[in-house]
Amino acid sequence: MHIQKRSGLTASRFLFMLDAAFLALACYAAVLLIATDHPIGPAALAFPATDLMFLYALGLYRREALIETGDMLGRVPIAAGASSLISWAATAALPGGFALPNAHLMFAACVPCFAAAGLAARLTLQLLRRRGAFRRRLLVIGAGRRAWDLIWVLRREARTLAFDVIFVHADVMGEVDPRLTKDPGSRIVVGLKDLLATVRGLNPDQIVVAPDERRGLATDSLLACKMAGYPVTEYAQFLEKEIGRIDLKRLDLGWLLYSDGFVMGTMDRCLKRALDLTIGAVLLFLVSPTLLVAALAVKLEDPGPALHRQDRVSRGGRVFRILKLRTMASNAEGCGAVRVAKADPRMTRIGLILRRTRLDELPQLLNILRGDMAFVGPRPERPDFTQKLSSQLPLYEERHLVRAGLTGWAQVNYPHGASLNDARSKLSYDLFYVKNFGILFDLRIILQTLHVMFWPSGAR
Incomplete structure (x- = not known):
């Protein structure tokens, strides 16, 4: 070893x-x-x-x-x-x-x-x-479209600071992506005959297997590299870890089938529910004066109820009534359900403040205590939006494997959005959360929610 x-x-x-x-x-x-x-x-x-x-x-x-x-x-x-x-x-x-x-x-x-x-x-x-610290050297097996996708995504959104990337290519892997040949930061090495010697000469921090064509891939050489102490990772697994989400545009269902995750045992559910009850009760006690003042402000600006109730979808497709402080005029949805837009004219002045600070979400602590929601999980969507998105986005129903949440991995990483691309991006974070669920992960998300509340970039 x-x-x-x-x-x-x-x-x-x-x-x-x-x-x-x-x-x-x-x-x-x-x-x-x-x-x-x-x-x-x-x-x-x-x-x-x-x-x-x-x-x-x-x-x-x-x-x-x-x-x-x-x-x-x-x-x-x-x-x-x-x-x-x-x-x-x-x-x-x-x-x-x-x-x-x-x-x-x-x-x-x-x-x-x-x-x-x-x-x-x-x-x-x-x-x-x-001085060059924390730069990582990657050796990517393959130089086709998938290899280009990998480097493009890493440059755009990886959580590490910098990479030096070298691509190893052979004819059996398909054609070289022309974008790599034109990219000044890309270096391509041809040949897999003595991969271990090549790896030792380049001394990478990580080997990422990302060929367009797997037939003819020298798995014995890759195993030798792994036995020599060089980490070898499959493309999708490496990308998931680096960007903190499951990239739906480049999703390999075979990898998703055989990878770890999407498992929540009885003990996990009990600990999560205990966390929900504890935090929900404590927060409701602490924020009740703020909640009363905000509700009074809503009533004074616009006639109508201070609380707004909507049907939303939670675990297993169950529909429940979510509670929120009303942020729009009382007749805002007279013509049916419409997503909130930037600078929405239906928004009241108090409602705009409540939305930006996310104080309109405080009544959902009651939903958490009742068991409709969890403190952490995918945000619940309305049934008509859920049905539409399920027909347009693969794996959308899988986000309902857990209870909907007041906050979540998507909320702390992606702003509010109303487009299909926004929904796809948020789904990629929700699936990452469902796949990698854990109590410590929940605690991390709860802490990072403070960052979103105080610096609510993109909130609508």
């Missing part, structure tokens, strides 16, 4: 580790600054731990944050301030000997220390990027 040659440490994982180390040092510096005579104790660990959570929730480990660091630096002090405030409130409220002495001083010291630590971590990352 050989050891894999590459660690697979991505820029986002490295930044998370860097943040953890810098925040630990910043917490120690904050303790020195307050110069208290009392022992600080383990309660102080809540400050850096909560800051890490807020950095993640505000999208500071996402691809766009790693590339456009300058535009994202303003969120670092926000994370430091919000996390320190919450940690101060939590540690000050702990009973007896568990409470943090001088918690207010700890709060005042942590805000500048954590902000400086977060900024230093990101500047360090940028310095390493400029």
Whole structure:
């Protein structure tokens, strides 16, 4: 058995580790600054731990944050301030000997220390990027249409920062895509006779098998490469992992049939339901004053009910009545169901604010507690839209393998949209979620929902 040659440490994982180390040092510096005579104790660990959570929730480990660091630096002090405030409130409220002495001083010291630590971590990352760190070398078996599709998708939306790609081609794989020959960033190596020697000479981080024609593919040579420690991945599996969705335009049903996923056991369902009940009840208690004020604002601007009820489709095709704060005029759908458009004239002024902040979704916490929905899952569509999209998009019904959700993987990665292409893109994220379901995945999505609420790009 050989050891894999590459660690697979991505820029986002490295930044998370860097943040953890810098925040630990910043917490120690904050303790020195307050110069208290009392022992600080383990309660102080809540400050850096909560800051890490807020950095993640505000999208500071996402691809766009790693590339456009300058535009994202303003969120670092926000994370430091919000996390320190919450940690101060939590540690000050702990009973007896568990409470943090001088918690207010700890709060005042942590805000500048954590902000400086977060900024230093990101500047360090940028310095390493400029020196070529985190670039990955891919060896793609094939140089046809599929290979071109792979590199095109990676350049457009992959979560890693940069690739050096080399294509290996042989006559048995079909013709070379002319777009690759004209692409200045593409390098093509001809021949598969001694693949292992070629691989050792190029020393790639990953081998991706993406030929247009599989007949004549040297599987024994690929197996030798894998035994030598070079990761070998099939095209669709590699692409799914890199872009965080299932690409429907290039979908291979055979791969989907034999790949892992789409399994949710009894324990998974029980844990998910417990998570829904816990978060739903706590949030409903916390947001009830906001919900009442928003409902009153809706009533004052436009006569009619504050709550809007619609038929939606959830797990197994079951139809339920969803609850939302009304954001349109009371007679907005007098001529039937119509998708919400950008700058929709039916929208009220209060409704526009509620939509952009997603506060109109708060009554759905009642749907979650009743079991109509989950906290995380595909967004529920109306029955007539569901029927239409099922006839136009393959695998659309598979998104109903789980309960519909208040938030979801599609919501945190793709803005609202009304076109067929928008529906296809959102479906690709929904299928990725259903295929890779897990409680930890749900928790990641819940945290990233804060990023969508505070920076609701594309919300309608």
